[in-house]
Amino acid sequence: MSIKPRIKLPAEAKKGDVVEIKTMVQHPMESGQRKDSSGKPIPRKIINKFACTFNGKPVFETKMQPAISANPYLAFFAKVEESGTFEFTWTDDDGTVTTEKAQIKVA
Amino acid sequence: MRKSELSRREVLGLGLAAGVGLTLLPGTADASVENATKMLTDLIGSKQPQPGKIRIDMPQIAENGNAVPLTVSVESPMTAQSYVKAVHVIADGNPDAGVATFTFTPMSGKAEVATRMRLATTQKIWAVAEMSDGAVHMEKTEVKVTIGGCGG
Numbered sequence: 001m002s003i004k005p006r007i008k009l010p011a012e013a014k015k016g017d018v019v020e021i022k023t024m025v026q027h028p029m030e031s032g033q034r035k036d037s038s039g040k041p042i043p044r045k046i047i048n049k050f051a052c053t054f055n056g057k058p059v060f061e062t063k064m065q066p067a068i069s070a071n072p073y074l075a076f077f078a079k080v081e082e083s084g085t086f087e088f089t090w091t092d093d094d095g096t097v098t099t100e101k102a103q104i105k106v107a
Numbered sequence: 108m109r110k111s112e113l114s115r116r117e118v119l120g121l122g123l124a125a126g127v128g129l130t131l132l133p134g135t136a137d138a139s140v141e142n143a144t145k146m147l148t149d150l151i152g153s154k155q156p157q158p159g160k161i162r163i164d165m166p167q168i169a170e171n172g173n174a175v176p177l178t179v180s181v182e183s184p185m186t187a188q189s190y191v192k193a194v195h196v197i198a199d200g201n202p203d204a205g206v207a208t209f210t211f212t213p214m215s216g217k218a219e220v221a222t223r224m225r226l227a228t229t230q231k232i233w234a235v236a237e238m239s240d241g242a243v244h245m246e247k248t249e250v251k252v253t254i255g256g257c258g259g
Binding site for chain 2: 077
């Protein structure tokens with residue numbers, strides 16, 4: 001299954017601005033509570049962790065349970081003091097890590 | 108002479124509980140406020156959560172429990188001296204009470220997060236904020252659900 005993250009944040013900001021970052025990744029977030037047509041439980045498979053860093057420093061992190069909806073969406077904020085790179089990681093139950101980066105120019 | 112130890116009220120209550128369990132949460136653990144309370148104790152120990160400082164934005168009525176928008180924001184200057192360390196979200200009517208834990212740093216700038224969550228049934232959502240000075244705050248909000256979001 002391909003996981004395609006989508007990130008939305010401003011390309012530019014002023015020093016000290018608090019910017020909103022919106023992220024979404026395609027994932028079924030299979031809860032482990034459903035059964036298939038023959039009554040067999042469908043095994044759990046979710047993104048259990050999301051993390052965002054800016055120039056290597058932690059900004060925001062989320063531990064997720066099956067109660068988070070499919071295609072997990074997260075919107076949060078970051079205070080930027082300098083230009084740099086946001087790095088986003090999504091960790092799947094099976095150990096797969098999806099990474100995405102985004103730049104911001106701070107004047 | 109008593110044939111049964113169960114009163115009429117208890118029997119009715121059991122039937123109701125079983126009915127709810129079967130319709131909404133097939134083959135899963137009991138959803139209950141008890142589970143949610145246990146989870147809260149696991150998270151914050153014996154601390155007594157204070158009201159205030161937290162705002163939970165959710166619809167009062169959710170037609171589809173599969174993806175209910177949730178925004179939690181906590182009042183805080185978000186400086187190195189005083190910031191929100193974590194926000195835990197608990198659902199007291201889902202098969203598992205845990206929803207998510209959001210961890211902030213002073214670099215977050217603002218203690219606010221939005222996501223979409225599953226609700227199995229009408230229930231209360233609890234948001235618990237742990238502050239950097241050790242204080243704990245909690246707020247709850249009720250959402251009525253028309254179609255549950257845990258599948259069958």
